[in-house]
Amino acid sequence: MEKQNVTIYDVARESGVSMATVSRVLNGNSNVRQATKDKVLAVINELDYRPNAVARGLASKKTTTVGVIIPDVTDGYFSSLARGIDDIATMYKYNIILANSDDNPEKEATVLNTLQSKQVDGIIFMGNEINNKLRAEFKRSSCPIVMAGSVDTSYTSPSVNINYVDAVKDETNRLIEHGNNKIAFISGSLRQAINKDYRLKGYKESLKDNGVDFDDKLVFETEGTYDAGYNLAESLWKQKITAAVVTNDELAAGILNGMTDRNISVPEDFELFTSNNTKIAKMVRPQLSSITQPLYDIGAVAMRLLTKIMNKEKVDDRNVILGYGIVERKSTR
Structure with a gap:
């Protein structure tokens, strides 16, 4: 018997039970005698039977x-x-x-x-x-x-x-507490609500609460990739920006390496906060400060x-x- 042609009917025939009994065994129904259950399971194992999920889904209306x-x-x-x-x-x-x-x-x-x-x-x-x-x-x-x-x-x-608003607000607050007043907000596409309506909002709220004027020239919309971050590093430094809130770890790692490759010391000359605390945040040197998400x-x-x-x-x-x-x-x- 070819394995791919084994059906619930074959299992029932070889076990000497009804298809309904086989179905109860497969579904873990306790209303089956142990001896019968053992016999059916032995046949299933011998025939290498695999229940057809699609067929079961059609019968139960669940897949x-x-x-x-x-x-x-x-x-x-x-x-x-x-x-x-x-x-x-x-x-x-x-x-x-x-x-x-x-x-x-x-x-x-x-x-x-x-x-x-x-x-x-x-x-x-x-x-x-x-x-x-x-x-x-x-x-x-x-x-x-x-x-x-x-x-x-x-x-x-x-x-x-x-709460992405509060999270970015908290990390921005910390950068301001460290004496920074020219802090960049660096993200992927601002078409994405998570960046525009939540993270950027948190950044703006922190600036407002701390009496720092918002400057849209400090908002950088990127492709959100490592290369985008790396290529942005020099421009950030030339604009005398001293810190950045970054919306993803790959982008932040690019900025970090872009800075260090230009002999700009992190964190002495430039501070960096990222947002996702993935493995990347701990793999780079120096390790990245971050929002921690569960x-x-x-x-x-x-x-x-x-x-x-x-x-x-x-x-x-x-x-x-x-x-x-x-x-x-x-x-x-």
């Missing part, structure tokens, strides 16, 4: 599969979130389909529709920009969607995040929230805000 949309699988921020998602999915016996969207809103909409065509029970979305087209796709989705580490000013979907927990809580919604359980808070911290390392004084 126990969750789609996860990630903008860049190589990004330490999102991969840490994905670990938390996967662990909780495993705990609740859901399978994961991971889809890379290349941080492209057009592709995100396509990937969203592709996952729904696979009959996933729910979707966790990780992305940096929520545009109107994507919001419309969220609203017409046939399955629940939860956002993890992603913000939407219109609160279209449930989400799990930290990245694993953001993913885990998002997955748990999704399971509640999929199972129609009571949800007390659709937009969960987790705590954050600040760690000062060697890139600040």
Whole structure:
């Protein structure tokens, strides 16, 4: 018998039981005698039977599969979130389909529709920009969607995040306390709400509270990459900027190396605060001061929230805000 042709009918025939009994064994139903269960499991093992998830999904109207949309699988921020998602999915016996969207809103909409065509029970979305087209796709989705580490000013979907405004405000406050009054705000695209409406807002609030005038010439919108940071370093120094708040660790690492390669001492001559505290923050020298986010927990809580919604359980808070911290390392004084 060819393995790929083994069906639940074959298992039932070889075990001498009904297909319903085999199904109860597969689903962990306790209403099966142990001797019968052992016999069925032995046949399943002998035939190397693998239940057809699609067929089971058609029968139960559930595929126990969750789609996860990630903008860049190589990004330490999102991969840490994905670990938390996967662990909780495993705990609740859901399978994961991971889809890379290349941080492209057009592709995100396509990937969203592709996952729904696979009959996933729910979707966790990780992305940096929520545009109107994507919001419309969220609203017409046939399955629940939860956002993890992603913000939407219109609160279209449930989400799990930290308070990005307060976090950036705190790190900016510390740079001002260190005597800096010409502090740059350096981010990826300002089309992204997380940068424009949250992080930049926190930066502005800190300046205002400390009596420092806001200067839009100190706001730098970049591609958010290591190379963008590295190439920006010289310009920051020439403008006599003495410190920077940076929105992601790769960008911050580029600025750091750009400074040190130009013999500019960090933190004596230039202080640097980053935002995600991924492995990069601790791998570079000097190590980067950073906001500390519970990245694993953001993913885990998002997955748990999704399971509640999929199972129609009571949800007390659709937009969960987790705590954050600040760690000062060697890139600040």
